[in-house]
């Protein structure tokens with residue numbers, strides 16, 4: 126396997142929404158993007174659009190994550206950037222929240238992110254370089270209702286980001302979290318969260334709906350070599366909703 130001359134980024138959940146905008150912005154930096162998503166058809170369409178590689182993966186399954194990393198290493202011989210964007214955001218009031226539903230969210234949002242960092246982090250450690258960005262959410266700051274399991278999962282993402290940064294800085298790897306506010310992604314447009322704009326937008330410093338393209342540049346910066354002195358951080362990108 127010949128090592129790719131350009132940097133390679135895996136962006137989970139990048140078939141659509143915020144992840145797709147992130148992949149597009151990172152590709153604009155000359156990086157080869159891997160569109161890693163559960164939705165194979167959409168992942169292929171996005172990869173064709175951005176000139177990258179589509180890989181179908183369920184990040185909550187350890188064997189599938191291992192297969193993804195093996196596929197990327199066999200094709201490119203390197204993984205410089207990992208953006209953990211894939212997540213599920215079910216709207217469930219506390220009175221209806223079951224343990225099964227709690228576990229379902231944790232399996233993707235927390236276990237999946239761990240599995241990706243576990244597998245890709247080891248590749249980065251061997252290379253002595255890496256940039257990991259974990260997509261959190263400003264709901265952790267705001268304590269948004271009807272999302273207790275999701276809010277808890279994003280709290281885990283932020284805590285894990287800080288702890289992992291402490292351990293892998295010595296290997297040239299930075300780990301940061303970006304917390305978007307309510308954003309008009311494909312997922313949000315098709316869900317009850319779409320109703321939230323009427324409540325959230327008036328609270329923002331900038332009174333319009335957030336778009337995936339508003340989030341992507343902040344993430345892309347943290348994936349560059351020159352972001353080398355930023356690690357263990359949380360960057361809130363929410364139009365001034367929480368002013369965190």
Ligand SMILES: NC(=O)c1ccc[n+]([C@@H]2O[C@H](COP(=O)([O-])OP(=O)(O)OC[C@H]3O[C@@H](n4cnc5c(N)ncnc54)[C@H](O)[C@@H]3O)[C@@H](O)[C@H]2O)c1
Nearest residue numbers: 138142143162163183184210211212262305307308310312
């Ligand atoms: N949109 C918002 O308002 C908002 C706000 C704050 C944070 N976020 C976070 O931003 C990220 C993207 O959100 P979005 O609104 O663009 O989402 P979206 O629903 O539009 O897209 C999510 C993508 O993740 C993929 N995915 C889901 N489960 C997966 C799994 N197990 N394995 C692999 N891929 C999987 C889906 O197929 C989909 O392509 C998420 O981490 C979300 O929590 C979103």
